[in-house]
Amino acid sequence: MSRAILPGLTEPxxxxxxxxxxxxxxxxxxxxxxxxxGQDAGxxxxxxxxxxxxxxxxxxxxGIRALLxxxxxxxxxxxxxxxxxFREDPLGRLNGTIRWIFTVSYGDTAQAAAxxxxxKRLHEHVVGDYVDGHGRPAHYSANxxxxxxxxxxxxxxxxxxxxxxxxxxxxxxxxxxxxQWAIAGELMGVPDPPHTxxxxxxxxxxxxxxxxxxxxERTREVVDFVRRAPVRRSLRPSYAVLFAGAVASLxxxxxxxxxxxxxxxxxxxxxxxxxxxxxxGGAGALLGPQTAGERAARVRLARxxxxxxxxxxx
Numbered sequence: 001m002s003r004a005i006l007p008g009l010t011e012p013x014x015x016x017x018x019x020x021x022x023x024x025x026x027x028x029x030x031x032x033x034x035x036x037x038g039q040d041a042g043x044x045x046x047x048x049x050x051x052x053x054x055x056x057x058x059x060x061x062x063g064i065r066a067l068l069x070x071x072x073x074x075x076x077x078x079x080x081x082x083x084x085x086f087r088e089d090p091l092g093r094l095n096g097t098i099r100w101i102f103t104v105s106y107g108d109t110a111q112a113a114a115x116x117x118x119x120k121r122l123h124e125h126v127v128g129d130y131v132d133g134h135g136r137p138a139h140y141s142a143n144x145x146x147x148x149x150x151x152x153x154x155x156x157x158x159x160x161x162x163x164x165x166x167x168x169x170x171x172x173x174x175x176x177x178x179x180q181w182a183i184a185g186e187l188m189g190v191p192d193p194p195h196t197x198x199x200x201x202x203x204x205x206x207x208x209x210x211x212x213x214x215x216x217e218r219t220r221e222v223v224d225f226v227r228r229a230p231v232r233r234s235l236r237p238s239y240a241v242l243f244a245g246a247v248a249s250l251x252x253x254x255x256x257x258x259x260x261x262x263x264x265x266x267x268x269x270x271x272x273x274x275x276x277x278x279x280x281g282g283a284g285a286l287l288g289p290q291t292a293g294e295r296a297a298r299v300r301l302a303r304x305x306x307x308x309x310x311x312x313x314x
Contacts, residue, residue, distance in 0.1 A: 052169070057166070057281075058159075058167045059162070075146075079128070096122075106291075106296065123141075124143065133212040133213055148189050160174055245276030248262055
C-alpha cells in the first residue's frame, strides 16, 4: 500500500520543484524538445565533464552560490539591481538562466550559439553607472567582456565546487570541466577563460586581490533576497538547507566579504554539508536520474548515429 500512496504524496512536491526550475509544472518545455532536432552532436556529450556536472543535483546549490558570488562585483550587481526584474519575477530570471545553461550543455552547436546570442541581445540595453570597488564612478554594460568574465568565473566555480562536494565522479576530473565550460565563456564573449581549476581559482582571487569586489547595502539587499527567495511554501525548508549549503561551500575569503557566517545555532555549528546531501538526495528521487535536456540530447544523438550507420551502408 505504501508504494501506491507514495506517488500521491510526492507528485505535488515534484511538480512544484519542476515549476521552480523550468517554469511549468508538467511536461517538457518546447525549447528543450527542440534539442531532439539538432543537426550535430553539440559541444558536449554523455561522457563529458559538463554533462556530469550539469546533470547532477548539486546544481541546485550551485545556482544559489553563483548568485551570491556574482553579487560581490558592484558592476555585475548594478546590472541586476537596476535593470533586472528579479524582485517582481525572480523565477522568470532563473528560468532564463537555466534555459541558457541547458541549451549550451545539451543543444547542438547552432542552438548553443543562438542561445548565447539571444542572451547577449537581451543584455544590449543593460547599461548604466555604478561605483567600483575603489569608490570611483564607473560605467557598466552587461556585455562588457570584463564583467562577463566575472560572471563566468563565479558560475564555473559554483558548479564545480558544489559538484566536488556533493556530486559523483567527473570524467577527466575538475580540470576537464573548467576546460570544457570555457567554450560557454567564449560564446558569451569572455576573453581567455580559464582552462584548469587552478587558473579558475587564481582568476577569482585576482578580482579580490585588485580590490574590485565589495559588499555594500545593495549587495546585502540581494543576498537577503536570495536567502528568502519566494519559492513555494512546501519547498522553503529544503531551500533553507540548500542556502546554508551554498554559504558553507564558499571560500572563507568570499564568505567574509559577503558578511555571511557558517550556519550555526548559537555557538554550535550546524551540519550544513550532511543536511544538504540529504535534501539533494530527496530532490534526485523526485526529479529522476536525467534532466529533460539530457534525455532530449540523447534522442538527437541516437538519431544522428542511426543516420550515420545508414549512410555507411548505402
